Amino acid sequence: MRYIEIEKERIPYEFEMEFDGEIYQFEILYNSYGDYFTINLYHNHEPVIIGEKIVLHQPLFDGFEHLDIPMFIVxxxxxxxxxxxITYENLNEDVFLYVLDKAN
Structure with missing residues (x-):
């Protein structure tokens, strides 16, 4: 099982991942006032989902299957x-963003 490595010291930053032969861009942001993270998803550098809050044990991008998103679950x-x-202290220390294929 793979997970998305979050480099907290680089936030805000973007990275790319490949799913089903397509490249997707992710942008990680942190709200220090509320102590939470959000993620933006882009395909071909066009916004698909903006401001998805990262919530413990809740799949990201859930319910957006009608959009141009890859077939995976985070x-x-x-x-x-x-x-x-999820807090700044525990993300990528004890809490990780695991990637699962929707086909499984």
């Missing part, structure tokens, strides 16, 4: 099973 999962929410 689930923020706490490996310690003790976190109540």
């Amino acid at each position: 689930i923020p999962y706490d490996t310690t099973e003790s976190a109540l929410r």
